[in-house]
Amino acid sequence: MATTLKDIAQAAGVSLTTVSRVLNYDQSLSVGAATRKRIFAVAEELNYAKIRRPKTEPKTRLRKIAIVQWYSEAREQDDLYYMAVRLGIEQRSQYYELEVTRIFQNNINQLTGDIDGVIAVGKFSTDQVRELQTLTDNLVFVDDDQFSAGFDSVLTDFDQSVQQVIDFFWQQDLHDIGLIYGTETTTDGRRKISDPRQQAFVAAMMAHQTYRPEFSFASDFTNQGGYQAMKQAINTLGDTLPHAFFIANDPMATGALKALQEAQINVPERVSIFSFNDTALAKYVYPELSSVRVATRLMGITAVDLLRERASKPRVPQRVELGTELIFRASTK
Known part of the structure; x- marks a missing residue:
């Protein structure tokens, strides 16, 4: 079933009236910024939306x-x-x-x-x-x-999005860019999945003639996977650790942040991070993650x-x- 205002109110721990007025941008409502932020976050996570039914629909037996x-x-x-x-x-x-x-x-x-x-x-x-x-x-x-x-x-569209991230880092005069990407297989183990972000990253960096394979680290698409990959990068690269990292999804990026914080490496002062997917998770870590928003x-x-x-x-x-x-x-x- 579609998400209702009542669902959002229950998840956010506020009244139905408060949810309605916040989502309708009622500035006269006396409610704290944290509460407003929580309501919008819950609404986004539950994918609350009002989708209008098309006026004309194809005839179909799909039921x-x-x-x-x-x-x-x-x-x-x-x-x-x-x-x-x-x-x-x-x-x-x-x-x-x-x-x-x-x-x-x-x-x-x-x-x-x-x-x-x-x-x-x-x-x-x-x-x-x-x-x-x-x-x-x-x-x-x-x-x-x-x-x-x-x-x-x-x-x-992975190619264009990754290219845009690399171009952004380049404009920031960050040319040593690392990669943390994912590897996985289908549930039956018969197909190994190549991460298209890794392929796009290599192509974009080679176009700048700055691709360095030793700056790329593979793991699984989990928080722990990102943590382990960044720990490996810190331990193996030392002072040559890249000043920017593109990371294949938000859970991996949050794990990488933890590893950097444990090593007392400041983000973004020493290492800038750009993540991928822009799920609700990206806004609830410190510092909040720059991320590629996927539709x-x-x-x-x-x-x-x-x-x-x-x-x-x-x-x-x-x-x-x-x-x-x-x-x-x-x-x-």
């Missing part, structure tokens, strides 16, 4: 869909990126009055009864794609490029719209790539 998430439910709680995508799917589905079933960790054996379409969120091996195809031909992938395999895919909610909305189009009539596959925005905060100068 029951499944969201197949490659993360476990517990892991999704730690990485708000995929949660935000899922909530976008669920909100859009409600406006189309679609019945939605949630499946975590690609466990499609949990599906009972017929479904009319699947939105697969995350990364999937060839075998897993084939297994999903046995359920329905109406398949849309989010955050996994399955376009060449003949499926609609909703993706983020996670729009990714979910787009996936539902593509699924409805595909179910209404046969057509060629579509590959939709959404843009990003740089959000500047205190972790950069």
Whole structure:
């Protein structure tokens, strides 16, 4: 179900009236800045939005869909990126009055009864794609490029966003730039996932003729992974530690911040950090993280719209790539 003002009020610990007046920017309301900030943060985390139903809709028999998430439910709680995508799917589905079933960790054996379409969120091996195809031909992938395999895919423009981060550091006269990126495999272990941010970073730095592989550190996409990677960078590089780091997601960036703070390395005075995804987490660490904002909610909305189009009539596959925005905060100068 879509998020309501009552949901936000309960999560923020304030009255329904207070939530309504804050979200409508009622400046006459006597409420502290911290409370206003908490209400907006909760609203953003719960993806509160008023989405208008289109005036005209394609004719479709789409009624029951499944969201197949490659993360476990517990892991999704730690990485708000995929949660935000899922909530976008669920909100859009409600406006189309679609019945939605949630499946975590690609466990499609949990599906009972017929479904009319699947939105697969995350990364999937060839075998897993084939297994999903046995359920329905109406398949849309989010955050996994399955376009060449003949499926609609909703993706983020990594190349331009990473280039923009490198250009920003360059304008700040920061030319020694490090990278902390992620590695992972599909849940069946049959496909190793290359981080597209790492590939874009290498290309951008090579264009400046300043790429140094010893400044790149791989780990998993978790807080602990980012912590361990930055600890390794500090221990191995010493005084040659780069003056800027691009880090592949917010949980990793928060872990890297912890490692720098333990080593008494000031951010951003000695090391500037730019993260990726701009989840709510980016604003609740110190210093707050500059981060690439990804249109996670729009990714979910787009996936539902593509699924409805595909179910209404046969057509060629579509590959939709959404843009990003740089959000500047205190972790950069």
